[in-house]
Amino acid sequence: SQQGEEDPQALSIQEGENATMNCSYKTSINNLQWYRQNSGRGLVHLILIRSNEREKHSGRLRVTLDTSKKSSSLLITASRAADTASYFCATDGAGTALIFGKGTTLSVSS
Amino acid sequence: DAMVIQNPRYQVTQFGKPVTLSCSQTLNHNVMYWYQQKSSQAPKLLFHYYDKDFNNEADTPDNFQSRRPNTSFCFLDIRSPGLGDAAMYLCATSRDTLPHEQYFGPGTRLTVT
Numbered sequence: 001s002q003q004g005e006e007d008p009q010a011l012s013i014q015e016g017e018n019a020t021m022n023c024s025y026k027t028s029i030n031n032l033q034w035y036r037q038n039s040g041r042g043l044v045h046l047i048l049i050r051s052n053e054r055e056k057h058s059g060r061l062r063v064t065l066d067t068s069k070k071s072s073s074l075l076i077t078a079s080r081a082a083d084t085a086s087y088f089c090a091t092d093g094a095g096t097a098l099i100f101g102k103g104t105t106l107s108v109s110s
Numbered sequence: 111d112a113m114v115i116q117n118p119r120y121q122v123t124q125f126g127k128p129v130t131l132s133c134s135q136t137l138n139h140n141v142m143y144w145y146q147q148k149s150s151q152a153p154k155l156l157f158h159y160y161d162k163d164f165n166n167e168a169d170t171p172d173n174f175q176s177r178r179p180n181t182s183f184c185f186l187d188i189r190s191p192g193l194g195d196a197a198m199y200l201c202a203t204s205r206d207t208l209p210h211e212q213y214f215g216p217g218t219r220l221t222v223t
Contacts, residue, residue: 030208030209031208031209031210033209033211033212035214040198040217040219041216041217042114042116042200042202042214042215042216042217043153043200043202043212043214044214045211045212045213048209048211050209088152088153090212092208092209092210096141096158096160096204096206096210097143097155097158097165098155098210098212099155100152100153101152102151102152103151103152105150
């Protein structure tokens with residue numbers, strides 16, 4: 001069963017704008033990860049936030065985690081056409097397995 | 111560079127004809143995963159190996175099997191592919207310690223005719 005649910009399912013913005021994606025999950029977690037997938041390719045790990053962290057930054061990425069609401073958000077600032085991709089949140093399931101959400105498809109137009 | 115390699119990138123097979131997809135890694139990770147991803151959907155875990163211990167997801171069809179002859183290689187066998195098995199198949203690896211960050215291969219796109 002899916003743990004993470006992203007919102008919105010699709011997002012279209014102009015270059016230079018910020019993009020915000022949200023993820024909700026159901027059970028307690030050790031960490032939450034965000035992955036990017038370009039069309040027809042494998043997933044690439046973007047950023048991880050541990051359950052005892054509230055915010056994390058990596059370049060133009062900012063992730064927040066609210067364990068009381070079981071939700072996370074991914075902010076991409078000053079978006080570029082190259083950011084066009086699908087973005088998935090993933091939470092740790094049983095053992096080492098990850099459970100992926102349905103993803104947000106981001107389209108950045110120039 | 112350390113990486114996860116999948117071959118072939120594109121595979122066409124006939125309905126009912128067995129097919130094998132391969133994955134290799136140079137990361138020396140002891141956990142390897144196989145995911146199925148259909149168009150516009152999230153990756154769905156089929157099974158994973160913790161070293162040589164095989165872990166099958168409850169809803170993975172019996173038509174899907176896997177082999178891991180050594181740390182570096184893992185194979186996905188589809189015994190009798192149906193039209194519904196057409197998908198992208200993703201291999202991933204991770205360490206067995208937290209935070210379980212996964213490293214993905216580029217995927218194999220399977221077409222069933």
